[in-house]
Every structure is written in structure tokens, then in C-alpha cells.
Amino acid sequence: MDRHPVDQAYSEPKDMALRTEEEDRRTVCSLPHTITSVEESISTEKPHKPERVWRWPGLCGPDSEADPRSYSTTKKYTILLIVATAGAISPIASTIYFPAIVDMQHYFKTDPITINASLSVFTFFTAFFPLLWATLGDVFGRRQVYLTAFLIALVGTICCAVSVNVTMFIAFRAISAIGSSCVMSMGAGTISDIFEPSQRGRAFAWYTCGPLLGPALGPIIGGYLNQAFGWQSNFWFLSAYIACIWLAVFFLLPETWRPAAPAAPSLPTSVNIKTGVEPVAKPRRRWINPLSPLALLRFPNISLTIIFVGVLFLVFYLNSTVFTRTYTDQYLLDSGTVGLCYLPMAIGAMLGGILGGRYSDRVYNHRVQKATDGELYPEMRLGGWLFWGAIVLQLLAFTAYGWCVQMHVHWAYGLVGQFFIGFALMVPNVILSAYIVDCFRKRGASVTACNNCARYIMAGIGSLVASNLQEALGNGILLTICGGALFLASSTLVIIKWKGKGWSQKRKDFI
Template identity: 30%
Template sequence: MKRKWAATFIVSAFTLVSPVSSSMISPALTSISAEFKITNEVEAQLTLSIFVLAYAIGPLFLGPLSEIYGRVIVLQLSNLFYLAWNLGCGFAQTSGQLMAFRFLSGLGGSAPLAIGGGLLSDCFHAEQRGRAISIYSLAPLLGPAIGPIAGGYITQNTSWRWCFYATTIFTAIVQCFGFFFLQETYAPKLLQWKRDRLRKETGNMKLHTEFDSPDRTLVTTIKIALQRPFRLLGTQPIVQVLAVYMAYLYGLMYLMLSTFPLLWHDRYGMSTGTGSLNFMSMGIGFFLGTQITAPINDILYRRLKKKNNGVGRPEFRVPLMIPSSLLVPIGLFWYGWSAQAKVHWIMPNIGAAIFCAGMIISFQCIQTYLVDSYTRYSASAIAAAGFLRSLAGCGFPLFAPAMYKALDFGWGNSLLGFVALALGIPAPFLLWFYGESLRGKSKYAAG
């Protein structure tokens, strides 16, 4: 069990590093724009969000590759790729170089998001999985809240380039821990190693595992694996429903991240460093949401499983999505109208915290539901959902300045809140009543 929790914390650390990088330059956009003479608002926001665009692409091949070569080797090599290009961002001399290096580092940085859920699925039984997924799910959401706080003070006291140097140093430390303490967890890969060892010891080349396909070549295996996320996204209603809702929530988070500096610097007149402290409200919301979800998710699962004659179902992860789907719009309404009225700074922060708490509860329920539903192909299922999620995370900040200019914070966030209600309320009921029958018709789902 100690090894399982060690894997959980190391993977969560991997998953924290990359999102910190994604948002750390948010308070530094003004400095970057001044140095590279960027005058277009969309181009300035793109230096922030292009990193998240890479999140949409990386998991589509990294997730499936982890189901061929194993979780750990793909995770560690991808992290080294991220480390190299993230360091390169600190030495960029033009806006084009910065965007290119940010995109490439995002490809490597997407690996923990693509693989981590599958790795934890390998480690834990369904009854224990909720707590582990809660810790893992916190990292990619807490990271974007922590990043701007550090980035604000780094930019104010040194240079925006140190945002990249600092995250590179942190990544190297996490990589060292991963190298020594993270072990392979994927059952087909472990059985393959055992098969190869027994073949060598016995000389019996006919030994095989239950996952072997003797007639399938490596090229065919890779081709099928790389197509799997697209097939899941194109054919699985469960993945489609959850991917759309998750994408919307993720887009809202990055929209809020990109507009926080605008609110606190321009409207409230705070300095870069002081204004960045307001990102703590998002972190508090994420933390509180996790503390609620982690124990309750597993307790609910065990109770519902007991009532169901000891048979567990992924749908037992759904009940918490109902209150969380209400917290998201409540937080948006609170944040938007208090910001527009320019009331005391604590009020928009309370709204942001409520939104973030609702968001992470939904995220954890969705992640755990996908892992429980597509156990063997969980990395591909999460990659499929992550594709839409990351496109939204990249795209939403690009239209945020224009939306707030037209609607201001009040009606702008109200519009987003109404859409969140329309997407969030039906999802848990659809899964609860139709999830089992949809899984029964799927060749990818686990029952």
C-alpha cells in the first residue's frame, strides 16, 4: 500500500508542475508584451493559452503509447521533453520563439494528465480509487492557482524569464524522485516482462499472456492504440457528455485565470504582486472541494455498492455531481456581479472560491467515473476527454477581453453561469439512468 500511495503523490507532483507553468506567466503578460512589442490582445493571451492547446494534442498519442510501452517510461521521457523546452522558454528572444517553445513544452507536460488517471486505476480497487483520484485531480487545478502567485512576485522582483527557470528547477527535483521511486503499474506490461523472463529461463517461446495478439504486429498495435481516443470520443456517449462538460469547466477556469490580473490591477488598482495573491481564493476553493469529495466519494460508493448486493457501478460516482453543478453557476454569478459593483475585494474572491470548489468536485467525479468505466483503456478515455477540455482551455481566454468589454463582469459571468446550468444539471441524471445500458453496448467499457 505504501508503494501505491508513493506512486499517487509522485504522479500528482508531476501533474502539478506542468499546470503551474501554464499559468505562471499570467501576471507577466504585460512585461512580455512590452519586451516583444506585442500590441494585439489576442496574441498576448495566446502566449499564455498556447501551452494548453498542446494539452489537447499530447494525450492523444501519449495515453495510447502508455498502453503499449507502459505508464512510467512514457511519463518520465515526456517530462524530460517538457523540462528541456520549458527551459528554452526562458531564453526566447522573440514572441514566435516563446510561443513555439511553450507549445512544445506543453506537449511533454501533458503526459501526467494523460497517463496519471490510468496509473492510479492500475494501483487501486474501485472502493479506494476515489481518494487517490481526488489527490491527483487537485494537482492540475491547484497548479494554475499557485502559478500566478509565484509568477506575480517573480516578475515584480526579477524578470519574467525566472518564471521558466524556477519551474525547470522544480521539475528536475520531481523527475529525480520519479526516477527512483516510481515503478511500472500497467498489468499487460508487467505480464509481458514476466513472459519474457520465463521464455528466457525455460526456452519455451510459446509462452504468452492473456493480452498477447500473436497475429498483430507492433505497427498495427500502435495504429489501433493511437486511433482509440478518437474512437472513444466519436462513438461513446458517456465520453462525449463528460468531455463537453469538462471542457466547458476547464475553459471557464482559464478564462478566470486570464482575467484576474485585469480585474485586480485595472479595476482595484493593486500591484502585480499584491494582485496575484487573489489567486489564493481559487486555490482555497480547489482545496476545500477536494476535502469534501475525497472521503464522501468513497463512502457513497461503498454504501451504494452494499445496497446493490455488493456489486459496484461507475454510476455510484455521480451523486456528488448534482450539488457541484449548482456551485459552479452560483460562484460565477457571485464573482461577476461583485466585481462589476467593485465591492470589497473579499467578495469576488468568495465567488471565485465557490466556483472552483464546484469545478473540482465535478472534475473528480468525472475522472473517477471514466476510470471506473474504461479501466483497461482509462488513459485513452481521459485523453479523449482531455482533447476537448484543452481546446476550451486554450480558446476561452482569447474571447474573454472582448466579452467583458461588451458585457462587463456582471452579465459576462451570468451568461457563462446560465450555460453551466444547462450543461451541468442534465449530465448526472443522464449517467445515473442510462450509464449502465450505454456501457453494456460498448466494447471498450468495463461492464
């Protein structure tokens, strides 16, 4: 039946509206396919591959998204034990063959200067290569760097044991130093990853026990191994030690490094008119600059701290070098007994490190609670009676020990002086190690690498000039100068304490 013209005219707009709605629905439903086709067209137009960092499957990368600082106490101290034990590799390796130097000189048919050069080479490589390891650790993670570095150290140490001439020996000593030096910077980075600032001083105290006991235990172990099995046994022992550390890292050490959160993607600013597609920005290539940690030296609190620590290590290694000669030539002790005589200084240093770390945490927490404005800054860790008392004790202990051996008093008095020297040196060293990491927690490995570079350069210089200065000045004047130099260098710490709060505000943007 035909509709009335009026009804037909009324119904046509309605039908058109229904058809329009149906077309809109079909258009909307087709949008995903349109988007997919656009994406496919984009994918065929030379896409830029996103930047990828290659990682060993199963050997690196976060075990979970959990913050490492939320690990259980048992897990944290297991990690700390591994890192502290690994930290003793380099100090033991640098001193373990001291009692065997004469035998090695005869074996390689060379002169004392050439044999001593192996120690200087090891020390200088230990100074510089932590800069590279710190940079790699901030890119690839701590665990992968540990495994790679210890493998290099293992190969270098084994080759030292089978060396047939002195050139081969010195070359592989350098390779061994490259690998074993990774803990000098990475260890501090690992600690900063897992411990809060309020716990960091105590953690650093235990972390320094390995590097401190290493120089004392090295000559003792090396002396008895050399007497029983020959000088090569020292390096086979080191090889076994490094292999055990590698296995401990492989099975027990998780990845503690967490990369910084990526920046939010920016909104598109332009669209290609022909294709209607946003231009894809080409990712920037990541360059690894091993000298990048040195950029932290532009911050005055870091550079002033490193000046003091550099002087501290210069006099520490100078004292250790002249100590061996004094107790061998003056008191006529054999190499094994001289090695045992290092224990008082090591015990004093260990005690000073533990007490200094605990004390700095206590001072920091107390000042945090007293802060009325709620503003926290790393310089809160510095100061207190133990910190400044250790600075004064350094001057007194060096002076007393130097004149005791100069006047040829009984050798036991000198060992008492060595105990107090070790204690006085280690208290500020531990506190300052925690302090510089507090300043740059996200770059703990890098700032520690700067510190390590300066102190081992100074340590190498101290070892080289020690014998000549001892002959020219004598123990009394030389060691009094050492104590006085440390006391003068402590003025840098006074400046940091005085201006540290203002500097803390200026470096917040960098952190």
C-alpha cells in the first residue's frame, strides 16, 4: 500500500538518519584495521631498531622488580660478605709475593728494580681501571661486570704462575690487576644499592675489612707457601681464591643495580602530510666513556674529600713499605715473622673501621631526628668526637712510632704504635667512603672509582719514594712529617663540614 506523500516526506529524513548511523558504526569498526594497516606500512619503511643492551641470559638483570633495599637482612649480609671477601683479592695479590721477591729475582735472573716494577704496575692499573668498571656497571649491571672481571683476573693470575720470564710475569700482573680491581669501585656501588643511608656506615665498615686484612694476610700466606712449595704456589693459591669468588657471585649474588626510570615520551610535534604518520626519532647511540666518573671531581666536596684520602693512602703505603725494611734490617726478623708483625696494624684498622662505621650511623641518625626543618644532607654523617679524635691520633701515633724505631727501642713498642696508626687511619676512611656514596647514591660506583683512582696513585707514589726518603731522613723525621701532612690535609674536612650544606643544595639537580 502506497504511503501518503506527507508520511513519505516525513519518513525519508528518518531513514537517512538511520543509514547515516549505520555508516558511522561501520566506519568506527573499520578503524582498528585502518590503524593496523598504517602500522604495517610503517613497519615496511626502514624502521629504526630500538637501542638494546646485550645481557647474558640468566646471568644478569634484576631478579625481580623489588627494590634491592627491601631484601631481607640475611640476603643483604650474604651479598656484603661476598663483596667484602672479593675486595681482599687485590690487596692480597699486591703483597702475597713480598717474601718471595728474592727467590723470584733468582728464578727470572733479573735485578730488584725490575721485580719491584711488577708491584708498581699492579698498583697503577688498580688505580685506573675501576673507572672503566664503574662506567660499565652503570650500563650493564653489577653482576655481569663482576663475572667478567673475575674471569679476567683468574686468567691473568694463572698465567703469572706459569710465567717463564719477567716480561711475561709483569704483563700478566697487569691483566690480573685489571680484573681484580673491579671490586674497588663496584663494591661500594653494590652497598649503595642495597643499604639505606642510615645503615650504610656499618655496611662500609664490614666491607673494608676484606681490603684491610688483605695487605696483612698476604705476606703471611705468601711466606709460608713460598717456603713449602715455591713462589709459584702463591699465584696458584690466588687462582683458587678468585675461582671461589667467581662461583659465589655466579650462584649467590643477585643483580642489585636498577636503571633509572625512562623519561616520559614526548608528544608528536609534526606529521607527514603525505602518509599521515608521525616521524620516528632515531635513538641515540650509547657511548661508554671510562673517564666519565672523573666529572664528579667538579663538585668541591668530592675533590676535597679525595685530597684527604689520597694523602691518607700515601702515608699508609709509605709506612707499610718502610715497616718491612725496618723490622727486617734493624730487628733482624725473618720474612714469616715480619708478616706476622703486620697483624697489629690490621687489627687496629679493622677495629677502627667497625667502630667508625657504627659511630657515623649513630651520628647521622641522631642528627636526622634533631632536624627541625626536615632537611637532610650527607654532611650530617661527618663530625663527632671519634671522627676528629682520630685525626689528632694520626699525628700522635705516627710521631710516637717513628721515634720509637728511630731510637731502637724494643720492637714490641713499634707494634703498639702500628695498632694505633691502623685505628686512626681507618676511622675517617670508612666514614668518608660512606659520605661520598651518600652524596651520589645513584652513582656510588663512579664516585668510589674517583676515590680509588686518587688513593692508589698516591699509594704507588708512596711505595716508590719510601726507601729513598727513609735513607735520607730516618724513620723519626719521615713519619713525623707523615703525621703532620695528614693533620694539614684534614683542613679540607673542616671546609666540607663548614660549607657542605650549601653545596648539597647545588648538587641536587645532578643527583
